[in-house]
Amino acid sequence: MRDADKRDRRRERAVASLGEHHPFPHSERDCEPFAVCFVNCVRNTLSVTVADVRISRFQPRSNGVGRFDARAGAFTRGIPKSSQQTEAVNPGKPITQAAGYNDCLDLMHRVMAYRHEPIHSELMKIRDKYSMLHVDVLILVYHFAKLCSGAILEIGAFVGGATIAAALGVRDSGQEKKLIAIEPGGSVKHKRLGTRNILRDLERNLARERVANMVTLVKGKSFKPETISAVRQALGSDQVGLLILDADAAKRRDVDCYGDKFAHGCWMVIDDIYGADANEKITPSRADVDALVAEGLLDPLGFYGWSTWVGRWRGRAHR
Ligand SMILES: C[S@@+](CC[C@H](N)C(=O)[O-])C[C@H]1O[C@@H](n2cnc3c(N)ncnc32)[C@H](O)[C@@H]1O
Structure with a gap:
């Protein structure tokens, strides 16, 4: 019961936070907004919230696995810190390339x-x-x-x-x-x-x-x-x-x-x-x-x- 209450409170807080702006370090500013619908179920109550969301491209500083370029629709793999290059993985290419x-x-x-x-x-x-x-x-x-x-x-x-x-x-x-x-x-x-x-x-x-x-x-x-x-x-x-x-x-x-x-x-x-x-x-x-x-x-x-x-x-x- 206590766990269920905690979970419900977390959900309520998450929904209450809609409409706020949460910037991340290294994120881009000029990103396109899009509408999303959040459906929240707390005990027997179902609430629906429509929100405008902006998701920035995120460029990790460390050797992360990669990042998704929403505009290009492509995934770019992270290369070790020493190199500034990135390797694009083209899904259309045959299997001679690493699986994308x-x-x-x-x-x-x-x-x-x-x-x-x-x-x-x-x-x-x-x-x-x-x-x-x-x-x-x-x-x-x-x-x-x-x-x-x-x-x-x-x-x-x-x-x-x-x-x-x-x-x-x-x-x-x-x-x-x-x-x-x-x-x-x-x-x-x-x-x-x-x-x-x-x-x-x-x-x-x-x-x-x-x-x-x-x-x-x-x-x-x-x-x-x-x-x-x-x-x-x-x-x-x-x-x-x-x-x-x-x-x-x-x-x-x-x-x-x-x-x-x-x-x-x-x-x-x-x-x-x-x-x-x-x-x-x-x-x-x-x-x-x-x-x-x-x-x-x-x-x-x-x-x-x-x-x-x-x-x-x-x-x-x-x-
Ligand atoms: C975990 S079971 C396979 C389960 C099966 N894939 C399934 O859908 O449930 C492993 C099987 O590999 C067989 N096996 C063990 N060593 C083998 C080998 N060197 N060559 C062929 N089969 C082997 C065992 O006899 C056993 O039946």
Whole structure:
């Protein structure tokens, strides 16, 4: 109750402050005003306030991540203090450039838009029955599978949650795309999804969701020579347009095993990047992904769900 009262008082103060002018250091003076509508809800009372707002461009003095130029509609990245230059990120440019602010926003927007479409409830059910991933990540897997050109490679299928999401994306693309899932099997203790036989449940779930005929299941560990050759054989001359990497902590090992088959701009969904307490899987996974980004091989687009990194492959040829 006390917290709710405090929150209400903060909201009341925020609304009362409308109409005041709050200058920030380093902000510009000649900025365009625009009208906005504030809706405030305090207990059972709804109040609507219309206000003229001026937002100045803000030029940070420190090495900030960047600034948005509202007039040019472009995001400019901050460069270290020693340099006065700034690097413009053009959203129209292909992926050879670092992913831009607009690419990241576009992806967030798409996830939000999907929440209002029937596929969202379909994917919610898939998540509840078969996946450890957040539904937003399954939405992205679905989206990339629908959008990508080339094959889809999943490493660590478990009982099929992301595999089924990808298969639904392929189905809705109306195109033929290879979907290859690697899984060695075993047993897992898990409150919701525990199993004594991963492969048995994976095959049963793919059949139950009527996608078994779309999936080439490679049974084995990703780095074993026989697995690598089975995947290469299944791929043929196709390149990978979407990688779903959710196996163990050795992210770089798997990128090294299959990197030569990734298409330039291949969508990448990599799990185990964040956790409240850095466990033995997250710390090395994160270090691998950070290093691949630092080397210019991966291009980040965002972080989704509980622990998932999303981005694109820039490719060794473009280093
Ligand atoms: C966290 S689960 C994957 C969860 C799944 N993405 C989902 O939607 O719920 C990790 C899976 O990776 C598998 N795995 C572990 N090491 C692997 C490896 N080297 N190659 C392929 N799969 C592996 C495990 O057997 C396990 O089923």
